[in-house]
Amino acid sequence: MCMTKYEREIYRLITESTGHMSAEQVFHEVKNIYPSVSLATIYNNLNKLSDAGMIRKISVEGSPDRYDRPAKHDHMVCRRCGKLMDVQFRDLTDVLKSQMNEEFLFYDLKVYYICPKCRRKEEDGTVR
Amino acid sequence: MCMTKYEREIYRLITESTGHMSAEQVFHEVKNIYPSVSLATIYNNLNKLSDAGMIRKISVEGSPDRYDRPAKHDHMVCRRCGKLMDVQFRDLTDVLKSQMNEEFLFYDLKVYYICPKCRRKEEDGTVR
């Protein structure tokens, strides 16, 4: 067998969902289908998939790691709530290559902002 | 008093050193000067300084947060050992602004590569 049922299910969840799920969220989803699954299995498989380059691990300070489809894209991160949003900026590979002599594997671009929801809250005055 | 002795010392360490120190490393350095300092104080002050924008917190998956001078610059990250290196690519602020309608606060660009040390190890054949 090529992929175990857990690998398959986790891969499907990460790539078909709107993405950005934490290990804990994946755990709850998988539990709906295979109630006996353990959290260690989720971590095992998330690591295996991300080592194999089939999914992508995203870490943002202050929140648990999240997992995303592997296709190249960038992220907007809300400075307040940590919410991630996919965004596709112009590809920088060539620009970066021309500015360095070393080879590189890939790059990770995060643009920090205040998401509409948090901005509204701040404008309400109550929260800061 | 404007800054406590710990704030002052920690700020100095982060901004004058070659940077990229973890809380634990800062702790050991500060301990040399003020042997009674506790780790909680280090975290308190690192957070205070980074909330105030006086230092910058960098998080890379798989390693503890590190702290850096606040001046705008980018990072190369070794995919194997996690070592950080400062690098100054062309500023992207305008390029990014022109590609989105929202305002943003700042961006974070990390370029992943294999550092010379780790590359050498891999070429030796022994380690993979």
Place this chain on the structure above:
DNA sequence: AATAATTTTAGAATAATTCTAAAAAAGTGA
């Protein structure tokens, strides 16, 4: 000096993740 506010401390608590060793499941070959 008396009081109030801030900072520091030690250690407990929490959160995220990895490790461990045993059990279960899957794959292999005679």
Place this chain on the structure above:
DNA sequence: TCACTTTTTTAGAATTATTCTAAAATTATT
């Protein structure tokens, strides 16, 4: 199919990084 090897899963302990807590110490204010 049976015996055996390999891989995967499991539960729970262990680890790591960080925050929280409440008391003690220090600093500032009246």
